[in-house]
Amino acid sequence: MAKQIKMHLLVCCGTGCRASQSATLQKALERELKTNGLEDEAKVVTTGCFGFCEKGPIVKVHPDNTFYVEVKPEDAEEIVKEHVLKGRKVERLLYTDPKVKEHVPDSKHMGFYRKQIRIALRNCGLIDPENIDEYLARDGYQALGKVITEMTPESTIDVIKKSELRGRGGAGFPTGLKWEITRKSKSDQKYVVCNADEGDPGAFMDRSILEGDPHVVLEAMAICGYAIGADKGLIYIRAEYPLAIHRLKIAIEQAREYGLLGKNLFNSGFNFDIDLRYGAGAFVCGEETALIHSMEGERGEPTFKPPFPSVEGYLGKPTNVNNVETFANVPIIINKGADWFKTIGTEKSKGTKVFALAGKINNVGLIEIPMGTTLREVIFEIGGGIKDGKKFKAVQTGGPSGGCLTEKHLDLPIEYETLVAAGSMMGSGGMIVMDEDDCMVSVAKFFLDFTVEESCGKCSPCRIGNKRLYEMLDTITKGEGTMETLDKLKNLSKVIKDTSLCGLGQTAPNPVLSTINNFWDEYVEHVVDKKCKASVCKSLMRYVVIPENCVGCTVCARNCPVNCIKGERKQVHEIDQTACIKCGACYEKCKFNAIEIV
């Protein structure tokens, strides 16, 4: 008689961990289990993202929740021999709490996970995304069966409406209402489209869901199809997500095999199937009309709404477009009910939101938090605070279209409305933390550089205006700006917001306006004092030798790549400012603190 599997070794095989050899690690673990004759007792499972990407590759042991971080293939032997065979945790691979400097025995006691509630990510890091049985074991496709066999399309929409689920792609439009409008649009053909064109720099919420739990999206799309009266689903996914595409293809095949996609689902006569459409990675194609044009083979640029896609979308037919994360919430709402969902979150924003935490923060990674969690909790508890003990300066939410929030916003609850009122937005979930070493003018310039590149070019304020914003920010960082530049910056930002055609243009100036509002002094400092306090703007800083400290060791001169430091041995050195490229090599190398930035 075969022994029962008592232990699962969950190995993260998301894009991030795979880049750090997690696939090799997985094979090594399997080999070790075999070598030790343990393959009937323990099993290696490749899963999607655990979220704690900062410390990947991750191996989580089920059922005791032991959480190993930064695991290398050569650690496999020890994990198997110690943990699996002898039941002893490998201490050195456990996560160390940076505050108390102690090993944390399991994930439940990690600050990173303590405040998280995982709904959209509930299966990520738990199941093998390439095995439909594991999804089925987690109540997969139960919601689809329920709506098809027990509910009408109207009552399905009703549950979603009552749950007050809002679009997770950025704008927060009520999902149930969108479904209802599409249902009411009369047509012989309708479409369900999943927007997987995740484009915010550094954000990977949707990718992680698709890589870690592809079936949840397929199931939700089928539920949506049933509700709105569509038999065709399309996932618009960027071609740069090969792993997500690979897993989606497997999932679609498996679902078809199991009769969960295709014809006559649950013997109800309801047909639904899903195809993939690839995007070339244009940020603007996340805008639903642009996305639809791209799927149609046209240039990916937005068109004026109305008509809304719910009325006239893909190939002119009513089309319901929802984001990946929005869909990931649907099956569980059907299973557990709208009332359950509404217990999570705040008055106007229900449920949870997934964020990609990045920047100068200790715990870079993917988190899912209940709406209403404060920025402080996210940054200092889940995120583990600022890297290297530096001072927090700002946090950018909402990706390049969002705004920079500051110290004074830290206790704001994260909700759609509060973020907009504070001059930022929810967006699709990018969250970039900045510390005292960041120059806010340069940060605004960085985001504008992105929007200038990603503007589709259709409307003039976005096409030309954002370029001009970028150029003005550039002159400021070069010390060529004046107070008049700041006035022009403000006026132009407002006009671009007021006149642009789509969401991209209407939000592109947000980083400029929010940094002007929150860091006005820093802008003034750049244009009046010609100083960059954070020492980021090279044109506004000089490296100079402090004569009192210089011992004439010549290290700086020898390390200068442009040979612009002169001075005899044991004599005070001097930096030729006209030749200096401000690389900072001298500053780094000087052991006597004899070089300062002024």
Added chain:
Amino acid sequence: MIKLIIDKKTVEVKPGTTILQAADSIGIHIPRLCYMNLSDFNIENKPGGCRVCVVEVEGRRNLAPACATECAEGMVVNTHSIRVLNARKTVMQLILSDHPFDCLVCAKSGNCELQELAQTMGIRDIPYQGEQSTYREDTSPSIIREVDKCIMCRRCEVMCNEVQTVGVLSAINRGFTSVVAPAFEMNLDHSECTFCGQCVNVCPTGALTEVDHTNQLINDLADSSKTVIVQTAPAVRAALGEAFGMKPGTLVTGKLVSALRELGFDYVFDTDFAADLTIMEEGAEVLDRLTKFLNGDKNVKLPILTSCCPAWVKFFEHQFPQLKDIPSTARSPQQMFGSIAKSYFAEKIGVDRKNLVVVSIMPCVAKKYECTREEFSVDGNPDVDYSVSTRELANLIKRANIDFIALPDGDFDNPFGESTGASVIFGTTGGVIEAAVRTTYELYTKKHLDKVDFKQLRGMEGIRSAKVDFNGLELNIGIAHGLGNARKLLEEVIEGKCAYHAIEIMACPGGCIGGGGQPYIHGDTSILKARQKAVYEEDVNKTLRKSHENPYIIRLYEEFLGKPLSEKSHNLLHTHYFDRKKEIIIE
């Protein structure tokens, strides 16, 4: 009906009306740039791209583009609040900040909608200076693309893709570097462009203009070793006056002749004469094919398609090469004129063809390309040296200090100055086929045709079909203008959905009166109707109205050609077509 308030005025409009249209209806002119409405052809361009027409709608978060926003019950619109004026001005300043400042030497100056709007809006400075987008210039035989001047209004795209279905122009690249260009950024000359010039007609700036031949013409006129003769197309006389402030639809035939004479041409001839000649050849061809068809000849190809329009010819060579033996082999009037001028006439006046410069005045820019087609030259010497558009001629007249309005009426020179009413109507959609019917009727029935006006062939509908009674034989005639309509009609013919004996096709909406070289109409399609009316008026005023009655045509056949479809005719007046499907060159 929907009731709304615009600038404190109440207005009632039909559902679906845009704010721009509603404002227009009560005399409120909201500035606009990318918007274009050629109402008589159901052509509208409202991408909402320029954002110049933004207005404030109460209760709306941001400003609304008036061209694309539909009116709603109870809407309160303000078209010139401080917020709107500031936004509009800033947007204009942005557009100007990415536009070359060479107005003083720009071909479009004075006709440029961007320039006019900047003046109307009182823009006196451009505070947002920065990098300007640049793109290489692209010159073809007919059209020059100076894409630096493109403001991404996308009107040319609508004309090229939706109206003409040629599909050469579309937006490429993204953001600040977006431009309108052929696929793979190939040159226009290497693309499937038909050179119809409809893109030039609607371009609000100098991004798309015609190749200018006026300087070459001035040099040739000044060269005493050359004999310079000119032919002028029918649609020119119905539009040239507009360039001098005359009412659209004013016929200026006599003044046109006088102006050309004052410019210094040695002979002033009429393309209308060649149009009569075209009817002689094409009519004979129709009759030949028709008779064979009626006698049960299975090899004969019907319908016969007209071949006067060079843009149409290039269109079917690219798009329907399988049909290349269906169109009439008759050359266009421009080329018939050139070939007769450089043979018969050159001989008559004793000038070597190399010293005879044949210039055409055309409502068209594709004619410039047609002159360059190799088959229309002898030993490298083109039959027509070059073609000048109506717009270029107007400019040349002004440059020559000629007071056009005050000119007396002049007469064309002979032998190529006499023409019939049939040739004049070549300038409008339906005209070529009507002219052909007048002649073939008499040739076929051997009876005198009393009523020469075939009203059933006239109109502005994009695709028309009509029946003509040839003394008991019912002839099915198809007519299409605009290449998109031509495509539709041809596809129907290919699918066997309709059977025609003859089809007339003109590439430009309205026919040559709406040609790519005519004075700009700036969206006012009533001007085309006025030109059309003028052409039919000229027809009625003619003593002779059937091509075969033109005495100089009769003499030309007697003295030189023999009879229609003779060997000499074949050599000089007929042509052949090419399969250009595989000719596209991608650099």
